Amino acid sequence: MSSGYILILAVLILGGVIATLGDRIGTRVGKARLSLFNLRPKKTAVVVTILTGILISASTLGILLVANRQFRDMILNFEVIQRRLRRANTDLDQAKAELGKTAEQKENVEAELNKSQVERGKVQAQLDRVKNSLKDAAALQRATEARRAQVEQQRNVVQAQLLSVSQQALALKSEILELESEQKQLTAQRDEVKAQIAARDQEIEERSKIIQQRDRDIAARDTVITQREERLRALEDQQVLLAREVDKLEQEAQRLRLGTPAILRNQVLASGVVRITNPQASNQAVDALLREANRVAQSALQPGVDGNGQILRITRSEVDQLVRQISDGRDYFVRILAAANYLLGEKTEVTVFADVVRNEVIYRPGDVLATTSLDPSKMTVTEIQDRINKLVAASIFRAKRAGLLSDNVQVSRIQALIQFIDGLRQYDSSIEIRAIAGDVTYTAGPMRLELIAVQNGQTVLQTSR
Structure with missing residues (x-):
């Protein structure tokens, strides 16, 4: 306990003691009916009480002045302290x-x-x-x-x-x-x-900037790697499919070795160009193609046998899809193809599928399909014919890649080709041979090829003349 608390406690105790004594003294004075300064006893008791209060205040002030130096200095030197404080x-x-x-x-x-x-x-x-x-x-x-x-x-x-x-x-x-x-x-x-x-x-x-360029290079390489990985996955999927196809082909080859093939896989059984202006005619056109394909399949499997039975097998959903696809009023080339190999005399259903493509213009008259150069003076007739045959084969290959689906490719007549080769032998320098389209060629074909010889930018020979 600090000195301040002790001081407060002492002041309180002393005040209580003095108040108690004052009260007892006042009580006794009142009972004894004492008189001070010729006052009445009642007033004498009041004076005693006042003196007791004065004594309490004086004793409290005295204790504070004696016990607390700061308080004593504050009371005695109050004005000095105020000046210092200011x-x-x-x-x-x-x-x-x-x-x-x-x-x-x-x-x-x-x-x-x-x-x-x-x-x-x-x-x-x-x-x-x-x-x-x-x-x-x-x-x-x-x-x-x-x-x-x-x-x-x-x-x-x-x-x-x-x-x-x-x-x-x-x-x-x-x-x-x-x-x-x-x-x-x-x-x-x-x-x-x-x-x-x-x-x-x-x-x-x-x-x-250098780092950003390198980051772009790395991103480009990552893109290439991602593309190659995707290509690799696609090739792996194709490899699985091809392996399955090889197994199926081996099984069919085993069957073919046991008999005479009558219908080959992907063989066209029926085809035709259709333009449907009336949606109700779509079913009729598809039925006509399927009937033709059924007739061809029966003739191939059992030649010489008249039959009106249905041997084609195609799902209804494929037929409905075919009908919907050709019902928009545009020209389509429709083919009915065999889905597998079948042997001569085999009594089974022939599974087929439909292939539909737009019948569009592939080549116009005069379009160049392939070119080659030769020097007739240094070549024999056989070599010239071989070079022309290769030119025609290259033209047919490129036409197939361009979208030609028909195998009907018409080359100039034999007499025109002989005259064309004889005309080439009259030149003793290099000459360019071009294979061009003779007519407008559609996806459904046919395609007519013409040969022209060009020298110094001028056409000098042509099979159509």
Whole structure:
């Protein structure tokens, strides 16, 4: 328990004792009907009570004056203390004003230090050459922070000790001057660091461009790798399908070895060009093609045997899809093809499927399908004929790739070809042979080929003449 609590407790106890004694004295005076100063007993009791209260106040004040020096000094030297307090308040206001300026300057210094920290962090991560400068800046920052802590400590001391405010204010002024000097040094170092950062940023930008280009190259390679992986997966799937197809073909080949093939896989049993302007006619056109395919299949499997039975097998969904596909009023080339190999005399259903494509123009008259060059003076007739045969084969191959589905390819008559070859033998220099379309060629065919000989950009021979 502190001395203040003891003092308060003593004052309370003493006041209670004196009050009790005063009360008893007043009671006895009232009972004894005593008189003081020729007063009545009742008034004498009141006087005794007043004296008791005065004694309590005097004893309390005496105890405080004797026991507490600060209280005694405050009572006896109250005016002096007030004058000192006013002077201390004036000094405190001046110190607060100085502290406000110091705080503002400190905030400016802290802002500059924060900027220096950010710049130091960027430069330290990217530039090895600037590390020493950043270390110096960090050291200055730590010194500044230490001085700032010292200033804050001094400010707390100023608030706690009013008598030393003036001396601390002077110390703060000197510290502020030092901080301003250090701030100038930091500003100079910051400018130097900014210049180094600008140079390094330019170098980093150039390197970033190189890295971005490399990233684009890597992304392009990744795309190529992804495409190749997808192609590989597709090829693997195709390999599985082809393996199954090979197994099926081997089984069919085994069957073919045991008998005479009458219908081959993908053989066209019926075909035709259709244009449906009336949707109700779609079923009729499809039925006509299927009946023709059924007749051809029966004739192939059992030649010489008249039969009207249905041996084709095709699903209803395939027929409905075929009907819907050709019902838009455009020209279509429809083919009914065998789905497997069948032997002569085999009594079984023939599974078929339909193939539908737009009957579009593939070549127009004069379109070049293939070309070759030869020197008739250095070649025999057989060699010339072989070269022309290869030219015709290449033309047919390219026509197939362009979309020709018919096998009906008409080449010039034999007499015209002989005259064309004889005409070539009259030239003793290199000449260009072209295979061109003789008529408009559709997907359904047929295709008519003409041969022309060109020399120096001029047509000198043609099979159609």
